[in-house]
Amino acid sequence: MPRFFIEQKSLRGHGSIIVIEGADARHIGYSLRMKPGDKLIFCRDGTEYDSTITKISETMVVCDVNKSYPTESEPSIKLTLCQALPKSDKMEQIIQKSTELGAYRIVPFMSERCVIRPNRQGAERKLERYNRIAEEAAKQSGRGIIPEVAPIMSFEDMLAGISSDIRLICYENSGISISEAGIDDKKSVTVIVGAEGGFEQREVDKAKDAGCVPIWLGKRILRCETCPVAVTAVIMNLSGNL
Amino acid sequence: MPRFFIEQKSLRGHGSIIVIEGADARHIGYSLRMKPGDKLIFCRDGTEYDSTITKISETMVVCDVNKSYPTESEPSIKLTLCQALPKSDKMEQIIQKSTELGAYRIVPFMSERCVIRPNRQGAERKLERYNRIAEEAAKQSGRGIIPEVAPIMSFEDMLAGISSDIRLICYENSGISISEAGIDDKKSVTVIVGAEGGFEQREVDKAKDAGCVPIWLGKRILRCETCPVAVTAVIMNLSGNL
Numbered sequence: 001m002p003r004f005f006i007e008q009k010s011l012r013g014h015g016s017i018i019v020i021e022g023a024d025a026r027h028i029g030y031s032l033r034m035k036p037g038d039k040l041i042f043c044r045d046g047t048e049y050d051s052t053i054t055k056i057s058e059t060m061v062v063c064d065v066n067k068s069y070p071t072e073s074e075p076s077i078k079l080t081l082c083q084a085l086p087k088s089d090k091m092e093q094i095i096q097k098s099t100e101l102g103a104y105r106i107v108p109f110m111s112e113r114c115v116i117r118p119n120r121q122g123a124e125r126k127l128e129r130y131n132r133i134a135e136e137a138a139k140q141s142g143r144g145i146i147p148e149v150a151p152i153m154s155f156e157d158m159l160a161g162i163s164s165d166i167r168l169i170c171y172e173n174s175g176i177s178i179s180e181a182g183i184d185d186k187k188s189v190t191v192i193v194g195a196e197g198g199f200e201q202r203e204v205d206k207a208k209d210a211g212c213v214p215i216w217l218g219k220r221i222l223r224c225e226t227c228p229v230a231v232t233a234v235i236m237n238l239s240g241n242l
Numbered sequence: 243m244p245r246f247f248i249e250q251k252s253l254r255g256h257g258s259i260i261v262i263e264g265a266d267a268r269h270i271g272y273s274l275r276m277k278p279g280d281k282l283i284f285c286r287d288g289t290e291y292d293s294t295i296t297k298i299s300e301t302m303v304v305c306d307v308n309k310s311y312p313t314e315s316e317p318s319i320k321l322t323l324c325q326a327l328p329k330s331d332k333m334e335q336i337i338q339k340s341t342e343l344g345a346y347r348i349v350p351f352m353s354e355r356c357v358i359r360p361n362r363q364g365a366e367r368k369l370e371r372y373n374r375i376a377e378e379a380a381k382q383s384g385r386g387i388i389p390e391v392a393p394i395m396s397f398e399d400m401l402a403g404i405s406s407d408i409r410l411i412c413y414e415n416s417g418i419s420i421s422e423a424g425i426d427d428k429k430s431v432t433v434i435v436g437a438e439g440g441f442e443q444r445e446v447d448k449a450k451d452a453g454c455v456p457i458w459l460g461k462r463i464l465r466c467e468t469c470p471v472a473v474t475a476v477i478m479n480l481s482g483n484l
Contacts, residue, residue: 073461218484220317233472242460
């Protein structure tokens with residue numbers, strides 16, 4: 001059944017009616033050729049709304065909500081992925097794949113070894129694109145939320161913003177195994193991943209001061225876009241979500 | 243230190259001398275501008291050879307082997323990834339990333355829902371390309387072997403060729419968690435992954451008859467190129483290799 005994420009303003013009549021306008025309305029009417037009586041699922045913030053179309057026009061779709069319930073597909077652990085900005089389209093790949101695997105929030109940040117340094121305008125364009133990719137991936141993978149991609153921030157701001165139960169930083173030179181990080185019974189985890197070339201020692205030291213534990217990722221050298229996907233998959237496994 | 247995979251014929255004098263010809267010799271002499279006295283690591287079949295250049299010409303590099311020892315980077319478990327042929331360049335991505343993560347062998351095969359169906363010539367070209375990608379990824383990630391990519395085979399031939407201790411098939415409709423598959427103390431595992439759209443029930447039944455256990459990959463729908471990377475990462479974690 002077609003599935004759409006909706007904004008708060010689409011929920012009317014205390015959640016008994018859903019009104020869709022704009023691109024999604026055109027998509028439902030034109031592309032999917034849906035008609036009154038057809039069924040859809042809407043999703044907002046971890047809640048699913050089984051709905052039936054009651055009215056449809058060129059610009060608006062009105063639906064009755066038959067049933068609402070918490071999305072089953074959301075992982076039990078909230079994983080924040082802090083990713084140093086890599087080259088070319090790797091950030092897009094990382095956002096797409098970590099969203100499928102269940103990341104809750106993605107924080108792009110600048111580290112000393114980052115090669116690309118977007119200006120303000122470039123950063124705004126990227127952020128818009130990143131959030132669009134997160135939304136697409138959330139739709140395709142059946143997520144209950146769209147992971148927020150935060151604005152690109154400094155290493156220090158990224159560290160200051162961490163509030164998870166467990167805080168990890170991927171560091172090739174040393175660290176514990178992810179299996180030893182005590183993830184299984186925790187509600188939230190933040191994992192910090194480097195761009196090409198990883199981190200400077202002083203960055204790792206700052207992260208340690210902020211309560212982050214270095215983790216080891218095996219004896220093979222992972223590409224910077226492989227590391228966050230592998231870590232997300234392993235954390236989802238260790239927390240019983242994969 | 244530069245690191246090259248070598249063929250058996252490069253090992254001379256019962257392993258005390260290494261002779262490199264062809265593209266690698268040009269790479270060492272021209273691109274890297276190495277000279278007699280410079281040190282290199284050669285690698286073959288899980289053994290590393292610390293070597294010193296003794297002679298170098300336009301077409302040949304001769305080295306003395308100082309020390310040879312088993313590569314430390316090889317995982318303790320031999321993972322065979324059987325991957326149904328996906329669309330576009332996804333197979334290349336899968337080979338690259340599973341090689342980094344430690345796959346031992348990759349077997350592309352045809353399943354009922356495969357969209358591309360290369361002819362014999364196309365399949366040969368693909369195989370050559372796939373093996374080149376495995377070699378590149380093995381070099382970059384510091385592997386001790388180059389994972390072999392087998393010729394594209396039928397579903398039945400793929401099943402008939404499995405000899406691992408543990409045999410798994412990724413199936414979205416049901417299955418056990420990978421954590422329950424008993425991977426931790428095993429020497430070898432084969433995991434079968436579908437292309438876009440997954441498997442037909444009758445394919446899963448045939449796989450079960452061949453001793454394969456269906457595994458579940460969480461409540462989110464993974465893209466076909468994300469699934470093998472996630473599974474490889476989790477198996478490497480469960481076997482103590484990540």
